[in-house]
Amino acid sequence: xxxxxxxxxxxxxxxxxxxxxxxxxxxxxxxxxxxxxxxxxxxxxxxxxxxxxxxxxxxxxxxxxxxxxxxxxxxxxxxxxxxxxxxxxxxxxxxxxxxxxxxxxxxxxxxxxxxxxxxxxxxxxxxxxxxxxxxxxxxxxxxxxxxxxxxxxxxxxxxxxxxxxxxxxxxxxxxxxxxxxxxxxxxxxxxxxxxxxxxxxxxxxxxxxxxxxxxxxxxxxxxxxxxxxxxxxxxxxxxxxxxxxxxxxx
Ligand SMILES: [Zn+2]
Numbered sequence: 345x346x347x348x349x350x351x352x353x354x355x356x357x358x359x360x361x362x363x364x365x366x367x368x369x370x371x372x373x374x375x376x377x378x379x380x381x382x383x384x385x386x387x388x389x390x391x392x393x394x395x396x397x398x399x400x401x402x403x404x405x406x407x408x409x410x411x412x413x414x415x416x417x418x419x420x421x422x423x424x425x426x427x428x429x430x431x432x433x434x435x436x437x438x439x440x441x442x443x444x445x446x447x448x449x450x451x452x453x454x455x456x457x458x459x460x461x462x463x464x465x466x467x468x469x470x471x472x473x474x475x476x477x478x479x480x481x482x483x484x485x486x487x488x489x490x491x492x493x494x495x496x497x498x499x500x501x502x503x504x505x506x507x508x509x510x511x512x513x514x515x516x517x518x519x520x521x522x523x524x525x526x527x528x529x530x531x532x533x534x535x536x537x538x539x540x541x542x543x544x545x546x547x548x549x550x551x552x553x554x555x556x557x558x559x560x561x562x563x564x565x566x567x568x569x570x571x572x573x574x575x576x577x578x579x580x581x582x583x584x585x586x587x588x589x590x591x592x593x594x
């Protein structure tokens with residue numbers, strides 16, 4: 345069932361001359377039709393579950409890298425959409441949340457838990473799996489966020505996520521917070537927030553040193569991985585895979 349909001353968002357992407365349809369497999373809902381509404385990554389969707397290219401990449405990465413999802417207590421830094429829905433019905437449990445600038449971590453707004461990756465309200469070692477998509481580039485202090493995400497993982501736990509990776513080296517810091525104010529080091533870049541429909545500031549463009557940032561935050565393993573599964577019309581996208589040491593050395 346396609347909701348009115350999804351239909352509206354689909355129609356806003358539509359470029360009639362770019363439209364194409366292909367039969368393929370979706371990691372969330374199986375054999376399906378994919379539709380291309382326009383010739384950009386944002387224009388490709390699963391016709392059944394509305395998964396976007398980023399969701400599909402995460403779906404294949406979960407299937408490749410997390411064999412025991414039904415036994416996992418999962419934490420995902422979004423509360424809506426195909427990835428959140430998939431975790432809700434497939435994982436042992438799924439702690440889903442959204443970021444609201446004016447809400448305290450752990451509070452609820454319209455039934456949705458509010459969390460800030462820099463100061464999560466979850467207890468230490470709560471989860472076997474942590475996921476997030478296109479979030480960390482918008483977090484002012486990502487070192488703190490990575491340390492928090494490591495804290496809430498159990499020993500041996502996995503974090504799987506996407507950020508826009510530009511493939512170079514090192515990460516380019518575009519902006520930072522100084523005494524609560526945003527200081528721009530470069531021309532501001534805004535990414536579309538699907539929940540709010542507004543642009544949100546990217547604090548950085550991640551390079552391949554993201555794996556060093558993860559190790560500095562305590563992760564025992566960190567790598568950039570690419571699934572064998574191709575996204576229709578778009579090909580492969582990288583995902584960042586990191587693991588907490590099996591025995592907590594703290
Ligand atoms: Zn699907």
